[in-house]
Amino acid sequence: MNGLYDRESRSVSTLAHLRFFPQAVTGGKGSLLRGDDGRDLLDFAASWGAASLGHGHPALAEAVNRALTDQAGASYLSTANEPCVLLAEKLLSIVPERAAGRVWFGHSGSDANETVARAVVTATGRKRILSFKGAYHGGTVGSVAISGHPAQGGIDKASGLSLVPYPDAYAAGSPEAAASAALAHLEELFATTVPPEEVAAFFIEPIQSDGGMLVPPPGYFREIQALCRKHGILLVCDEVKVGLGRTGRLHAFEHSDIEPDIIVFGKGLGGGLPISAAVGPEAIMNHASAFSFQTLHGNPVCAAAGLAVLDTIERENLVANAARVGDTMLTALRDLQAKHELIGNVRGHGLALGVELVSDRNARTPAIEQTALVVYRAFQLGLVIYYVGINSNVLEFTPPLTMSEEEALRGIAILDQALGDVEAGRV
Ligand code: PLP
Numbered sequence: 001m002n003g004l005y006d007r008e009s010r011s012v013s014t015l016a017h018l019r020f021f022p023q024a025v026t027g028g029k030g031s032l033l034r035g036d037d038g039r040d041l042l043d044f045a046a047s048w049g050a051a052s053l054g055h056g057h058p059a060l061a062e063a064v065n066r067a068l069t070d071q072a073g074a075s076y077l078s079t080a081n082e083p084c085v086l087l088a089e090k091l092l093s094i095v096p097e098r099a100a101g102r103v104w105f106g107h108s109g110s111d112a113n114e115t116v117a118r119a120v121v122t123a124t125g126r127k128r129i130l131s132f133k134g135a136y137h138g139g140t141v142g143s144v145a146i147s148g149h150p151a152q153g154g155i156d157k158a159s160g161l162s163l164v165p166y167p168d169a170y171a172a173g174s175p176e177a178a179a180s181a182a183l184a185h186l187e188e189l190f191a192t193t194v195p196p197e198e199v200a201a202f203f204i205e206p207i208q209s210d211g212g213m214l215v216p217p218p219g220y221f222r223e224i225q226a227l228c229r230k231h232g233i234l235l236v237c238d239e240v241k242v243g244l245g246r247t248g249r250l251h252a253f254e255h256s257d258i259e260p261d262i263i264v265f266g267k268g269l270g271g272g273l274p275i276s277a278a279v280g281p282e283a284i285m286n287h288a289s290a291f292s293f294q295t296l297h298g299n300p301v302c303a304a305a306g307l308a309v310l311d312t313i314e315r316e317n318l319v320a321n322a323a324r325v326g327d328t329m330l331t332a333l334r335d336l337q338a339k340h341e342l343i344g345n346v347r348g349h350g351l352a353l354g355v356e357l358v359s360d361r362n363a364r365t366p367a368i369e370q371t372a373l374v375v376y377r378a379f380q381l382g383l384v385i386y387y388v389g390i391n392s393n394v395l396e397f398t399p400p401l402t403m404s405e406e407e408a409l410r411g412i413a414i415l416d417q418a419l420g421d422v423e424a425g426r427v
Helices: 058-069 082-094 109-124 175-191 220-231 252-256 282-291 300-315 318-339 368-381 405-423
Strands: 025-029 032-035 040-043 102-106 128-132 161-164 199-204 234-238 262-265 276-280 343-349 352-360 386-388 394-397
Touching: 040 405, 058 300, 082 102, 082 276, 082 300, 102 109, 102 282, 109 128, 109 199, 109 234, 109 262, 109 276, 109 282, 161 175, 175 220, 199 220, 220 234, 220 252, 276 282, 300 318, 318 343, 318 352, 318 405, 352 368, 368 386, 368 394, 368 405
Parallel strands: 128 161, 128 199, 199 234, 234 262
Antiparallel strands: 025 032, 032 040, 102 276, 262 276, 343 352, 352 394, 386 394
């Protein structure tokens, strides 16, 4: 749908990367972004979930300004800095005990996942890694190598990587059918081509977000965890997009009642500043810090941002807000589903929601072009949404955790209109 971008392109046409909207933003406040034409846009995307506190949150601005003013070094590679130590302590206090060993800091979800992949292989001496078809763990060579998203293209996967299907309840017809088919596939793999004792780690997304906001069936990840424990495989949970309150629980893996060995945080941790963290047992994470360091890793400004985000999430009860506003959105989206033939499925937890659009409900045919049109029409009407999925037919909602119910319902009213306009061929 690249042609869409040309309709109204102005100065932004000089940018190499313009994924959805022909518009630059000039500012933002809370859940609103200000377009360069002076329009306010309601933000249901929060920059892929990174702007967890919304735009221009005073607590984040103050913490970052203070860290810049009192700057204590620029890196944590040879000398620790205070914000970094405090953030590491904070992260260790919020993860399950089995993961509460050491913290490694990076700039992005990509470098954190890549680092963990290198660390688990080095630490265990096992050469294989398991991950999911449709998984997105990042955009660097090493993180692409452990991902399974078809849009990533370009490089060969890691030679030791095996991809297994992520259970898709909607495609399979029921959560039970999806879970048993996915587990049978994994057991078959273990019995044939992938000896489990050669697998170092299984990288999971607690909700497969870029793959289509797929919510795992109840009990599925408990089974995966049991298999991992049985075979000594480390369970690595990528909470980069949906962690830290977004799903209405502090950690998204809590919905699956599991305790990962290693947890990767990113995006929302910095509230818009570049910081990621991997937290796991000392014996593994020591390998990460031995070989994976970039000059500005663990810099005090980004660490101060991370502390401010975690503090604000607690102080403003944002986990509860995400649960409450998310429930309101889910109900309103289910009402839209009854009204719009295009909506095949609505799913998610808290403020990590997906709406799968289909051109034929019985056949579940992905409505690829209509999805791009709905996104574009919503943008024209003042709502920012992105789409995801291996077929690019899932509307993704990852608004700021600070979003109010009134804003959420206002956005859904815009979506209602956008869907109606696309269905009626008015776009
Ligand atoms: N992991 C998940 C689950 C993601 O959704 C993403 C980005 O979309 C990443 C990792 C990569 O994070 P980053 O873009 O910060 O490198």
